[in-house]
Amino acid sequence: MAAEKSGRSSLANDPNARALLYQGLLAAGLIALLWMGWRNAVVNMQARGIPMGFGFWDETAGFDINQSLIGYSALSTYGRAFWVGLINTGLVGAIGIALATPLGFAVGVARLSPNWVLSKVALVYVELMRNTPLLLQLAFWYNAVLKTLPGPRQSLSLGDLVFLNNRGLYLPRPQFGAGAFLVAAALALALGGALAFRFWARRRQASSGERAPVALVALLLILALPTLAYLAAGEPIGFSLARLSGFNLSGGLQLSPEFAALTFGLVTYTAGFIAEIVRAGVLAVPHGQSEAASALGLHRSATMRLVVIPQAMRLIVPPLTSQYLNIIKNSSLAVFVGYPDLVLIFAGTVLNQTHAAVQVMAITMAVYLAISLAVSFALNLFNARNALKER
Amino acid sequence: MPAPANSNAAYVRLAPEPILPPPLLSRGAIAWARANLFSSPLSGAITLALVALALSMLPPLIAWATTRAIWSAPDGALCRAHQDGACWAFVAQKLAYLSYGSYPVAERWRVDVVEAVGGALILWMLWPRAPRRGLGAALFFLIFPILAFVLLHGAEGLRLPQVDTLLWGGVFVSLLTALVGIVFSLPLGVLLALGRRSSLPIVRASSVVFIEFVRGVPFITVLYMANNMLPLFLPPGWVPDRFAPPLVGTALFSAAYMAEEVRGGLQSIDKGQYEGAMALGLGYWRLTGLVVLPQALTRVIPGVVNNFIGLFKDTTLVAIVGMTDFLAAMDNAFQDTVWSGPTILATGYVFAGLFYFVFCYAMSRYSAAMERRLAAGRGR
Numbered sequence: 001m002a003a004e005k006s007g008r009s010s011l012a013n014d015p016n017a018r019a020l021l022y023q024g025l026l027a028a029g030l031i032a033l034l035w036m037g038w039r040n041a042v043v044n045m046q047a048r049g050i051p052m053g054f055g056f057w058d059e060t061a062g063f064d065i066n067q068s069l070i071g072y073s074a075l076s077t078y079g080r081a082f083w084v085g086l087i088n089t090g091l092v093g094a095i096g097i098a099l100a101t102p103l104g105f106a107v108g109v110a111r112l113s114p115n116w117v118l119s120k121v122a123l124v125y126v127e128l129m130r131n132t133p134l135l136l137q138l139a140f141w142y143n144a145v146l147k148t149l150p151g152p153r154q155s156l157s158l159g160d161l162v163f164l165n166n167r168g169l170y171l172p173r174p175q176f177g178a179g180a181f182l183v184a185a186a187l188a189l190a191l192g193g194a195l196a197f198r199f200w201a202r203r204r205q206a207s208s209g210e211r212a213p214v215a216l217v218a219l220l221l222i223l224a225l226p227t228l229a230y231l232a233a234g235e236p237i238g239f240s241l242a243r244l245s246g247f248n249l250s251g252g253l254q255l256s257p258e259f260a261a262l263t264f265g266l267v268t269y270t271a272g273f274i275a276e277i278v279r280a281g282v283l284a285v286p287h288g289q290s291e292a293a294s295a296l297g298l299h300r301s302a303t304m305r306l307v308v309i310p311q312a313m314r315l316i317v318p319p320l321t322s323q324y325l326n327i328i329k330n331s332s333l334a335v336f337v338g339y340p341d342l343v344l345i346f347a348g349t350v351l352n353q354t355h356a357a358v359q360v361m362a363i364t365m366a367v368y369l370a371i372s373l374a375v376s377f378a379l380n381l382f383n384a385r386n387a388l389k390e391r
Numbered sequence: 392m393p394a395p396a397n398s399n400a401a402y403v404r405l406a407p408e409p410i411l412p413p414p415l416l417s418r419g420a421i422a423w424a425r426a427n428l429f430s431s432p433l434s435g436a437i438t439l440a441l442v443a444l445a446l447s448m449l450p451p452l453i454a455w456a457t458t459r460a461i462w463s464a465p466d467g468a469l470c471r472a473h474q475d476g477a478c479w480a481f482v483a484q485k486l487a488y489l490s491y492g493s494y495p496v497a498e499r500w501r502v503d504v505v506e507a508v509g510g511a512l513i514l515w516m517l518w519p520r521a522p523r524r525g526l527g528a529a530l531f532f533l534i535f536p537i538l539a540f541v542l543l544h545g546a547e548g549l550r551l552p553q554v555d556t557l558l559w560g561g562v563f564v565s566l567l568t569a570l571v572g573i574v575f576s577l578p579l580g581v582l583l584a585l586g587r588r589s590s591l592p593i594v595r596a597s598s599v600v601f602i603e604f605v606r607g608v609p610f611i612t613v614l615y616m617a618n619n620m621l622p623l624f625l626p627p628g629w630v631p632d633r634f635a636p637p638l639v640g641t642a643l644f645s646a647a648y649m650a651e652e653v654r655g656g657l658q659s660i661d662k663g664q665y666e667g668a669m670a671l672g673l674g675y676w677r678l679t680g681l682v683v684l685p686q687a688l689t690r691v692i693p694g695v696v697n698n699f700i701g702l703f704k705d706t707t708l709v710a711i712v713g714m715t716d717f718l719a720a721m722d723n724a725f726q727d728t729v730w731s732g733p734t735i736l737a738t739g740y741v742f743a744g745l746f747y748f749v750f751c752y753a754m755s756r757y758s759a760a761m762e763r764r765l766a767a768g769r770g771r
Contacts, residue, residue: 019591022591336711372603
């Protein structure tokens, strides 16, 4: 019995000791790998004369960028170029998300439509978008469609308001004169009034069952108030239209073909994925819910809007968020069409000029990572608030 | 036959009436059309509008691709003259380049062999009724990569001349990239998924950091990093082949996504399976390898295939670091001034689209069929 006094035969069979050993080995291996990589990087960078710090940030960039929302010239610094790229990435991401969501929901609902033709058309759209590479779609829109459009003198136009040619898409550019803020204030007031009316109508419906024409009142408010302010302030808002002058169009709001192709491609591609998410979410709501709703006398669209979609949202939102992140990550395909986003400007031009590969890549990846982590954090908050309340 | 209960009744039916056919409007094509095409005025209007749209767009499109297309021509002149039809002659002319890149013509049989063996092994591994699928998987993941490397790269000892990767290109590079992605990322993904569910804090933390980092950044930045930074981290004097960094980047990127897929499978395994295996005295590795992973991996086949579709589509991005994949080969072919013109561009992209669509659609059908098959076994 003496051998069993300690309770275990050897240290090698002790789970705790093994756990420590495995983790120690892993940690040592990782640290050795990182340390070797770091040492090699230092030697290699010195040998090739690559700068070690972030000093390049304040140096003059010396290259031009053809689209910038903030002031930028070839005399600006690399740091400024970084911000230009980041803002351009954000612009494509925001517009892409704003357009892909409604298109995706529309296609997803069309997929579920009882109308056979409509649901098959939506099916063809979804399968085409999901089964071909985004890069191919972008290249097609950019090279085979936009680049082969007629030149400025033979622009395709829509009622002389919108022009499309091989130099891009021209929209009317709003011009704000003195007093334009009055219109904005009236719009804000109308929106606030509509929200307040909706709040009041809901309270009244909850307490008395009487319904109020919320949509009509809101529409009237939002249309009438700014129009009145617009007339009262002496028509301060106008639109400058693109006009043909010489060999090119001038005036208006010009969207570069690169921007147009990238946004259009991203939106149509991602909408295919969003449609499938919406469809799966709606199908996952138990059939009894819509049957009960129609037993209560709600018609199909009211059933969808009031009963099915609110329950489906719980399932739709998490994958939808990851599609939003995909839009932002996929906007890096801008490199292939030449739209100046973060990757093209910073991880492309700046990296090639400064050779500071490690620093530039670290900053670029940190930006995307920060966006991803922030969105996941927001999603976790949403999930915690909207989880099924189980008793 | 029992007598009628009330003998005063004026008429009692004793024989059943013949069954009448259902009303014309409630059966057959008409009823189907009423229910599915014209259930309401709006639905009817949508049907008519979409059919009109299809009638106005499809015939010209089909004519563009078939009757008005140029099927054979010595150069692009004929295609430039006929702007209203596709230029399949361009695709036919460039087909060899699009398939093999600049791989020497005399050695192209090696590419064919690798593709044929790889295709056969994938079919063996994925066809549910094939015998000994495990053996197929073992061959695919262990023996096939070595065979592919020896054949494609060449080995002087076997009298296979070396072929520089500069000459590699076309469809075969796309397939190769996807293949390297799946062969290395699946085992790595399994390890990462096990690591993420491990009870050891350092193992778990390093898995989580790797997975979340890779999933948080675009594939292009991973490729840029592999291309620009990997050579810096290697000991001085080591110069990797130009294909190595992007392939490493692809495998690592894909591994993070595979890991999340496999983790889903691991989480779906019933707790009783773990407890049963532990009660039999199995340790961690045998518990995992003999009980948990076989069940988990079967369940994640649809997810892994979907992931592979994404990976296959993403291989188009390797062009950014100088690999000539199918799409890059197509772009190179466009640069040929003998063959240039707007219809040639459109034809090339349509052809590339068809190629990717056929592959991806077939895989997604397979994935959906597997999903149904697996659900049938678990259904109640």
